[in-house]
Amino acid sequence: MPAPAPQIVATMPRVRLMGLMLLFLGPAVAIYTAISIYPLLATMQLATYRTTPTGASYFVGLANFATLLTDAVWSQPFWNAAWNNLKFFLVHMLVQNPIGIALAGLLSLPNLRLRGVYRTVIFLPTMLSVVIVGFAWNLILSPLWGIAEGALKSVGLGSLFAPWLGLPSTALVTLALISVWQFVGIPMMLIYAALLNIPDELVDAARVDGLGHFRIFWHIKLPLVAPTIGLVSILTFVANFNAFDLIYAVKGALAGPNFASDILGTFFYRAFFGNQLQLGDPNMGAAIATVMFFIILAGVCVYLFAVQRRITRYAF
Amino acid sequence: MGRLSRAGVHAVLIAYSLLAVAPILIVVMNSFKARSDIFGSPLSPPNAQSFSLIGYSKVLLRAQFGTWFANSLIVTLSAMALTLLFGAMAAWALTEYRFRWTNVLALYMAIGIMVPIRLGSIAILTMMHAAHLNDTLFALILVYIAQGLPMAIFILSEFIQQIPQDLRDAARCDGVPETRIFFDVIAPLLRPAIATVAVFTIVPIWNDLWFPLILTSSSSTHTITLGVQQFLGQYITDWNSVLAALSLAILPVVVIYIIFSRQLISGLTAGAVK
Numbered sequence: 104m105p106a107p108a109p110q111i112v113a114t115m116p117r118v119r120l121m122g123l124m125l126l127f128l129g130p131a132v133a134i135y136t137a138i139s140i141y142p143l144l145a146t147m148q149l150a151t152y153r154t155t156p157t158g159a160s161y162f163v164g165l166a167n168f169a170t171l172l173t174d175a176v177w178s179q180p181f182w183n184a185a186w187n188n189l190k191f192f193l194v195h196m197l198v199q200n201p202i203g204i205a206l207a208g209l210l211s212l213p214n215l216r217l218r219g220v221y222r223t224v225i226f227l228p229t230m231l232s233v234v235i236v237g238f239a240w241n242l243i244l245s246p247l248w249g250i251a252e253g254a255l256k257s258v259g260l261g262s263l264f265a266p267w268l269g270l271p272s273t274a275l276v277t278l279a280l281i282s283v284w285q286f287v288g289i290p291m292m293l294i295y296a297a298l299l300n301i302p303d304e305l306v307d308a309a310r311v312d313g314l315g316h317f318r319i320f321w322h323i324k325l326p327l328v329a330p331t332i333g334l335v336s337i338l339t340f341v342a343n344f345n346a347f348d349l350i351y352a353v354k355g356a357l358a359g360p361n362f363a364s365d366i367l368g369t370f371f372y373r374a375f376f377g378n379q380l381q382l383g384d385p386n387m388g389a390a391i392a393t394v395m396f397f398i399i400l401a402g403v404c405v406y407l408f409a410v411q412r413r414i415t416r417y418a419f
Numbered sequence: 420m421g422r423l424s425r426a427g428v429h430a431v432l433i434a435y436s437l438l439a440v441a442p443i444l445i446v447v448m449n450s451f452k453a454r455s456d457i458f459g460s461p462l463s464p465p466n467a468q469s470f471s472l473i474g475y476s477k478v479l480l481r482a483q484f485g486t487w488f489a490n491s492l493i494v495t496l497s498a499m500a501l502t503l504l505f506g507a508m509a510a511w512a513l514t515e516y517r518f519r520w521t522n523v524l525a526l527y528m529a530i531g532i533m534v535p536i537r538l539g540s541i542a543i544l545t546m547m548h549a550a551h552l553n554d555t556l557f558a559l560i561l562v563y564i565a566q567g568l569p570m571a572i573f574i575l576s577e578f579i580q581q582i583p584q585d586l587r588d589a590a591r592c593d594g595v596p597e598t599r600i601f602f603d604v605i606a607p608l609l610r611p612a613i614a615t616v617a618v619f620t621i622v623p624i625w626n627d628l629w630f631p632l633i634l635t636s637s638s639s640t641h642t643i644t645l646g647v648q649q650f651l652g653q654y655i656t657d658w659n660s661v662l663a664a665l666s667l668a669i670l671p672v673v674v675i676y677i678i679f680s681r682q683l684i685s686g687l688t689a690g691a692v693k
Contacts, residue, residue, distance in 0.1 A: 230673075231672060
């Protein structure tokens with residue numbers, strides 16, 4: 104009789120096991136380490152150096168971070184971008200995720216016809232490139248074309264129209280709402296999948312007790328999908344604090360008007376590559392990337408230690 | 420549910436669906452119209468009188484759409500295939516050949532799920548320059564493999580754990596070598612997980628602007644997303660061209676999405692539940 108197989112692996116000569124590990128893990132670990140982890144560490148290291156105009160670089164410790172946070176030339180745009188980024192995130196949390204939850208709730212109603220069609224159509228914008236979506240909305244909201252204005256006029260609200268993308272007071276929120284429009288499909292799908300996983304017995308018991316669809320959703324289903332809502336929130340956080348494409352496509356690297364739509368991603372890009380106003384500075388760019396890393400890390404830690412632990416996980 | 424509230428639910432869903440497709444529809448519709456009709460009657464579909472392909476002919480003349488499209492295909496498909504191969508191999512080793520550092524290694528590989536690879540862009544750019552890989556599709560493929568691996572390993576590990584232990588053991592008892600157990604026995608069983616991994620790799624790669632923007636400089640290595648972005652910036656006042664370029668970027672994605680939407684959505688939800 105041959106020995107049971109787990110023991111075959113366990114009793115494999117150590118050299119052979121190491122050989123197999125190397126063969127199977129080697130490519131993934133090598134590429135991931137060389138192109139994802141090492142550059143991240145190298146960027147952090149670069150952030151602690153300063154380069155002279157002659158090309159020599161020397162260690163300056165945390166001086167670049169001090170410059171970023173206190174020297175008005177850097178700190179003013181940094182806090183502007185950080186604050187705008189927070190607003191960008193809050194619009195997603197307050198608009199995208201509630202709409203996503205509501206749509207998921209409607210789609211998971213029993214015996215709903217055309218469910219698949221709605222799901223496919225509402226998810227469609229998520230598949231498109233942010234660049235394409237940004238430009239399409241840029242045209243639609245343009246006063247030149249007048250589609251948005253015409254649509255408002257047709258319902259008697261024509262006076263509400265303004266070139267939202269062009270005004271400093273509304274550009275950022277408008278861009279955030281374009282992003283919400285595009286990505287609402289993600290919370291919708293994730294929460295919809297979680298809702299489908301709730302066992303029927305739980306819902307049936309409530310129905311026998313005479314609860315309506317809305318109260319079943321609010322009091323029973325929603326608490327059960329809380330872990331998924333937590334997951335959606337952290338995914339939104341990471342994506343928002345790493346966003347760049349939409350602002351760059353619609354407003355360019357200068358994130359106009361007058362930096363009103365500047366977020367950390369565009370600020371980082373300008374600092375590193377330079378623009379019409381200043382030369383590129385790799386060290387300061389690396390410092391900004393490092394700060395972004397710590398912001399994202401802080402968000403992930405809050406999620407892992409505070410949110411995920413408190414939420415009861417129901418094992419179905 | 421009462422008939423009235425059922426109608427209400429459909430009304431809400433129909434309204435939201437319209438909101439989701441209307442902007443796309445307006446752009447595509449107007450791309451087939453002459454300039455005067457784009458502005459004169461933006462909401463009416465093209466008819467015999469307003470129909471015009473002037474935008475498309477201008478775009479195809481001025482832009483290298485074919486090249487960009489091919490570049491995007493090469494980059495996306497190569498990166499996806501290699502992410503799947505290396506990801507499945509790593510997931511297999513991490514679940515099957517357990518040793519003292521397996522959990523640490525698994526955690527290490529998971530960092531990339533939450534920490535965006537973009538934050539290391541400056542060093543990536545420096546490295547690619549040093550290796551003379553800047554402005555090549557190969558650089559993009561490497562970056563996207565590194566970007567996709569953490570999620571692929573995570574999903575595929577969950578999947579491999581569900582494959583019955585007996586299956587590998589039976590093969591081992593027959594003396595089948597380990598490499599063949601993976602490639603001949605396990606790999607074919609991973610097919611259902613491929614849809615899930617594909618959704619999480621293909622879409623972000625195809626739509627990415629950041630890495631093509633910083634890693635490729637000549638038009639012949641642009642991907643479709645970067646190519647269209649640059650083209651639009653250049654011809655922003657030529658509405659026919661802009662609308663046609665947008666439509667050329669939108670239509671293939673929409674067609675592929677509609678064909679595969681069932682698999683895509685089941686792949687996405689399967690990944691979500693795990």
